[in-house]
Amino acid sequence: MSAEIIDGKKLAESIKNEIKTAITEREEKSLPLPGLATILVGNDPASRTYVASKIKTTADLGIRSFSYDLDENCPQEELENLILRLNEDPDVQGILVQLPLPGHLSEDEVLHTISPKKDVDGIHPFNAGLLSRKYSEPLFYPCTPSGVIRMIQSVCPDISGMNAAVIGRSSIVGMPTAMMLSRCNATPTICHSYTKHLDEICRESDIIVAAAGSPGLVQGDWVKPGAIVIDVGINHIPDKNGPRGYKLVGDVDFESAVKRAGAISPVPGGVGPMTIAMLMANTLKAIDYR
């Protein structure tokens, strides 16, 4: 038996097609189109690649794009003033500040400056707080956790009553994923580097979401037979024989886990494309908050 592969790329394509259709309809009706502002500070090559990929996707879908490329030494005030201007700009529905920022900038202060109504990443504390309240709806759900939930629901629409091990407690992925799993009536356990007997917790879980940033952490024999395994890890490991000198691997040892899981997402081609698709979905949704 080998697990069903949850094809994040394919699922993301179908979500993007829906968005594209909705935007074409808006165009035909001469309704305002959503706009996304991306802010990149400095020269980190990975950040540059991520932003370029997001801008390309907006173009593909018909979302207007406003990109800001700031100097590595940009002062805090200049960045915050830009955000304040974009908060007021009616052409801009979403504001995305690519993280991490250079060390002299306060990431928290910057993120708190973004209007919660334009927080298409879904990471402003106000939205994170609403997410943690069972009877409140955040204006935006965070992108990666939303992608994770969509992937799980693509193979199992109703996860209520299931146990879920969430490995990693970051504010961008682990913690909000746990909250979203609870909103779906699953029972999440929030695991991290201090957790003891992580293997046993995984073995008792119907769902494993691995977001620890630790290559191959989750072994096949940690997986309960039939479980759903979502691998959020994106780790670069050396690969002498590969064309780029490295390869991408997840937090799950795919080769062994695929033999036990009921469904599993690969790396690459799993969560990564979903995160961008959900960002685009949030940008379209942001039109409602104009």
Next chain:
Amino acid sequence: MSAEIIDGKKLAESIKNEIKTAITEREEKSLPLPGLATILVGNDPASRTYVASKIKTTADLGIRSFSYDLDENCPQEELENLILRLNEDPDVQGILVQLPLPGHLSEDEVLHTISPKKDVDGIHPFNAGLLSRKYSEPLFYPCTPSGVIRMIQSVCPDISGMNAAVIGRSSIVGMPTAMMLSRCNATPTICHSYTKHLDEICRESDIIVAAAGSPGLVQGDWVKPGAIVIDVGINHIPDKNGPRGYKLVGDVDFESAVKRAGAISPVPGGVGPMTIAMLMANTLKAIDYR
């Protein structure tokens, strides 16, 4: 063997004594004293009792008290305008709106109106969001979860690596308690009415926090020998022979659990007094945000 009893009343007294000392020192130095505004809407007798108890405690500790007693039919706008005025009032450091509100009022809108700097209950989404971010500090931690953590740490200062079952996922108790446990490097499992095999999850937990509002839910044989059990439940059950016709019981079957736990909090005299003490501690802390 019988468990150590975690005496919430005694612990709360020692916290209140520290607050009283700090306020006396402020008085002697002619520094501004903290002030707490309490807002009660309508005639719910339980709410009235809670508010009276909070006002009495402020008086005992030397905290200035401003109480507002609004009519059952008070319009949303009137309540929000009162809060906006109190947000600007330099004599008021904390604003407490007693919940639940009458049905015609939007609780969310009301709570969002309170300045996060005066949110001494620690339940504004902005503060809840900061709580969920590992590297951020909320301006205020929510009162009951703070009390729970203090009680746990009174018998076990370092809980890192411990498994914790949190039963109940409310925005006031369960969810923030899980986040605070994770901040202490424990591994929380967020359980609720859809959770399967709750008894087994409890048996594998070094800490149980019961906040389900279900009398006697946690049985003694659910408790891992030596575990720390905190009972947040406050349930009124009929008691024909008692003077008031009812008695207060928690979510834990105390008689059986006390024989297995390492430490356990009773009801009454457990979490209840701690919640008020932490509210007072937050009100004192709020002076820093003036």
